[in-house]
Amino acid sequence: METIASDTLSLWREEGSRLIPQNFEAFRSLVDRARDFVQKGQYHTAAVYAEIAALYATEKHCGLFVSPELEQILLTIGQKAISTDFTLDRNASFNQAPKNILHVSTAVMGVGGHSRMLWRWIGQDTERSHSLVLTRQGSNEIPQFLIDAVNNSHGKVSVLDRSIGNLVSWAKRLRKIATSADLVVLHIWSYDVIPTIAFANREQSPPIIFVDYGDHCFWQGVSIGDVVANLRESGMRLSQERRGIASDRTVILPIILNPTQRVLSRTEAKRKLGFAEDSVVLLSIARSLKYRTIDGVSFADAHVPLLEKYDRAILIVIGPVESEEWSAAIQRSQGRIKVFGQREDTAVFYQAADIYVDSFPFVSITSLLEAGSYGTPLVSRYPYSSASALLSADAPGLTDQLLLARNLPEYMAVLSRLVEDEELRRSLGEATKQTIIERHMGSNWQRCLEDVYFRATTVPRLTITSTPTADRMFVGEPDVFLQKVFSTRDIEIEEIVQSRLRLMPLQQRFSSWVELVKQQGFGRLNVLLPEWFYWHYYHRLQKWRALLKKRLCQYLPAQTFKPFK
Template sequence: METLANNTLRVWQEQGRQLIPQNFAEFRRLLLQAKDLQERGNYEAAAVYAQIAANYAQLNHCGFFVSQELEQLLVKIGREAITSDVSRKNTSSHQTARNILHVSTHLANIGGISRLMWRWIKQDSSRSHCVALTRQALNQVPENLKEAVCNSQGNIYALGDRSGGIISRAKRLRECAAAADIVVLHTWEYDVVPTIAFANKEQFPPIIYTNHGDHWFWVGATISDAVANLRESGRLLSGQRRGIEAKRNLVLPTILEPAYRKLTRSQAKQQLGIDSNSVMLLSIARSVKYKTVDGVNFADAHVELLQQYKQAILIVIGAGSSNEDWSAAIEQTQGRIMVLKETKDTAVYYQAADIYVDSFPFISITSILEAGSYGVPAVSRYPYSSLACGVLGSDMPGLDGNLIRVRDIQEYTAALSGLIEDEQFRLSLGEATKIKIAQTHWGDNWQSALNELYAHVAALPRKTATLDIIDETSVGEPDVFLPSVNQTNVKTVMHWHMPLLPLPQRLSLWLSLVKKYGFRNNPLNTLMSEKWRSHYYQWRSRY
């Protein structure tokens, strides 16, 4: 067990060194296809292939976190394909800025981007907020976001609810931005619509990119006047690897709903049917974050601890929908490891918890913050030796100084043992964590940080596009570890974006995929346009 992390990291490093050049070669192939289409004036298909390239680079790390060549191509498409000028309807200074346009791709009821957006809009109540969605129907928008926008006297625009593809959506986004004082991007990392829409930056208000996925490759650096990183490790990587100037490279803590206890720990445990004298360890994340490493799964890492402390139990929410087999660990601990499916109703679990344990090998920062908001101390594993890998670990402004980070399983077990044995230390650390989170991530305190961000960005000279830079790759840290986080077949990426292609290119791509992967792996429904595919899946869901 002592060498598990080191052995695993060496394996991941070797895999990364092999996969990064392969991934980069595939990315280049997709980028060249997009460039060829752009040069031939087929801007719609060029934009889709550019988005496929971006999504591929996001899901299959290519040794960089931004592609200047891809950004240059998108700016060219925007300038050549959209010729109409847009007159600014608002030219307010930062002191009077009142109209904010938020841009996102697709929002769900569960997810960090959705929560951050509606909390942002709800908190920033003195301004009017509109939302533009590049790939979502109005009837799919989460109700809490609709309510927050409505209360701010704003509107929600579904840019894809008319016929047309990426270029038409970019045109509509330009129109939406004409009335805004500031544009805030919350888009998915691959979304090329804003970069195309805002290619002529002098026509538009200041643009802030909210860096939700700081460990991913993403598109939009060229058009963004500032990057609002959610944590310090993201800010460092944005400066070092995305070339974001220091004056444009900022930190805005994620906003949280204030968490007030409705139940004592004992009451919450009673409600869950748990012995009030137990010490409850809690972890909440999506199932993919509990990946088995070298045959040792997340549950195995707690067996020795739970065998030593019979009063301790571990509840893991989210892992219940995975295919991981934790039965041996559950049996060895007499059922004191409980695995549940993903749920939105987590408040009672946070209130019952004595200690929060971060998911591993992939972190879940939002869950740590939510646990800390209830006064629950947290422990997270960080097996990396380099600060360059900071984005692969847990950090947030409200956790600084209170989150316990450990290198290996021995330190992890020792830290948890200390918390189990010393109730006073456990309670005092939990309270300190809650106070720091409240001072940083709640209500008026967060609002002050937001007001400073708006003012700073509005006062900056406008960003200009950087041209004629050739992409370079790295097989150092953290790059070599990222292919182990995710690798996705290019066919899967193409299937996701194929509905956006004009019919001739869609048919051509489908035939090439059939030739390479077979008809069975490329059914006829993949030929549907996005509008018809959406109707098709809605119909299937009813039967």
């Protein structure tokens, strides 16, 4: 049984080849709609439809990783809708070593590699002041560890969507904040249009570094990034070949890790978790969406033969929501598949692991690096050809040490060898740990960062042409596989439009809502509320009401709460 059967890959190719042109045409219709609103001078609405187009291209691959036409629409909005009376701080040290860094992120969470990369970056780069602007944080709490990191660097945290406004007015505020920065670093999500609008007038903007977290998907921001910091080689190659970014504007910046603090031996960590000292612990940590069932074989199913062969082996998986698809495998393994939900206290699990197994089919590079930093051998599955290297777990410090298996028999053989050979586990783990330390930690990583800063402040400033290249669709590898591997839902344009209604001006919001009602029937009225009002008043009120109901339920009869329904 293969990791992904060859006939399945063939079916994926056929399906991708069929869907990509359809998705491309739908994307084009959204771009045309955004352009129409620009031509009418309705820049606020145009920005919303530009975001809808970007989100659609992210969720449903359209055979392109960048849209020059969409970029031009956003630049036009920024140039037309935002006044050019901003003056850069005369103290800004352009062409010199930057001192004041402005990080811009769409949103930050308590878990996930994106927020931790930002946190560790600020904590490592101690000679500079770091401020943070969040464009679309919504009701999510800002992690305290990130607030502390910014404050310790004498910077400031600003949240754009917690003030009255819209995409254009928030972009204007971002541009104003950036006037006092020496350098801007974008950690944004693929659909976030605010920075492109904000920095459309490049002569009024500091140098900009775009951090390519989503190298496997469409994103926009190519037109404003003086330098693109890629986290791995396959991402950098794609930046050059498919996003049209010049080689002197692309650079590798490894994912930063904190120095490993092993406070427990493997034996002690196993004991703390309640496992036998002679057990062999396999560990995997990733978000739930990265564990997908393929050809009826779940991530848990793939490991059952190993667990049946070695009764000392235990598989711990942190992140997925346990489902019926996993229950049979758990039962067959006599409960030696342990599933935990998403959690932050993962250090003891890393320290207990003898072998780390990557998520599948969506790799988790940050988790691999963190596991490897504890001296644990790493195993990942890669059933594709070299043309789809973007689907692999390549990264500085990983490529030469990671054990790859192309099918399940090979995967079983690799894991069996590691389970049986403790000395092999130790030697591979130590070699992996050393390469990761050399590229991803402390002063070693700082040298890479200094090179990125230097490149951003010395490369000729990015110029913007008024006649963009036409969008070009590509149907081939890796494109034909992307939607199957990375997409978790089949989303349609109407659903995306509805999710963005609160961003639209009132008249457009209402008319779009009426159109959706005609198509789908009467919908939720709260989508007519402006986004800033919804998240910070209505949404909070709903949370408070639910909490009040929960508290009162402890003391009063259930029928008391009929008015709450």
